[in-house]
Amino acid sequence: MGGDFAPRAPIAGALQALGALPPQHHIELVGQTSVIEAELRDLWSGDFASLSHVRDRVTIVEAPQVIAMSDKPSVALRSKTDSSMVVGIRRVAEGHAHGFVSAGNTGAQMAASLMHLKLHPGLTRPAIGTLFPTAQSPILVLDSGANMDCSPEELVQFARIGTVYARALLGRANPAVGLLSVGEEPEKGNATVKEAHQRLLGAGLNFLGNVEGRDIPNGACDRGVIDVVVCDGFTGNVLLKFYESIGPMLIGMVAKVAGLDARAIARSLTQLDVDEQGGAPLLGVRGVSIISHGKSSPRAIENAIMVALRAYESGMSDEIGRRLAESLPTTSGTAL
16 A cells, blocks of 8 residues: 555556566555455556456455555654555565565555564664665665664674675675765764764774765775765755666666657666665664655556565575674673
8 A cells, every 4th residue: 555656556566576586476455455355456457467366375364554654654654553664564574475565655564674674683773775786797776765863883884784695695705795875084074973983993894994975886096996875864865865866867878869758768777777676685684674766656666566576485584683693792602
């Protein structure tokens, strides 16, 4: 029920995902039953008639309330305990579903995930981990929107989560971490970034130091290849949305200059298409919670479901918890 194009886009995306997946996969559509049933009838009698064979792989889970994009997360969680978002995340927490996907209110999804899925020990906040395409290998940027303000220690925690993710799921043997700032010198940045820099020097990570915005598209700085970039969610979300705008702009410019079909160029630059990414995992919580863009199309939702499936099948959350426990410093045998 969440997102700018709900309920049509989430439902259509779910059907497209089922059409592409083997028959053992099922999807629960969580929300207002009458609304969902009406959308399904319309889709199956129209453009999605060819997917009518997946009917028995779709289950509707009733959730009468809806958290609006404008709702404050804390208020929504208290007053809308039967919302589609809270009910869906509870389904994962209780073991009825393997992952949750939403294009709805990001703050509410983070809060509900914290409440019901809980954090891995040693963390105080989760982070949205987004893969950014670069001239080399993709870079994991976190946080890209979950936490508007972060303490220096939380930025160090994000570096640990990112290092575990990059090693376990991206296959980077010794992930290199950069701290996003306005200059590469240690004294550059605001007070939080400068303190985080000093803490990261002693964190036992492969810390490259500060990196700048221009280093991200290159995938490297003058100290080497970058695997993980750490920043607060305000900065990360601004960076993400700027990055998302670059692909359409470049495609339009090249098409105009070269006299080519923009759609053909777009097909060759799918790594710059936000719909291809689908969604980003909320890293640090003990379960699969995938956050999609509010403007997600059916194709974006389909790809977000594929991200959730890969996250579950890879054991991402358990692996992060295990490796995080191994990497955290300890005092008198107690994990910090």
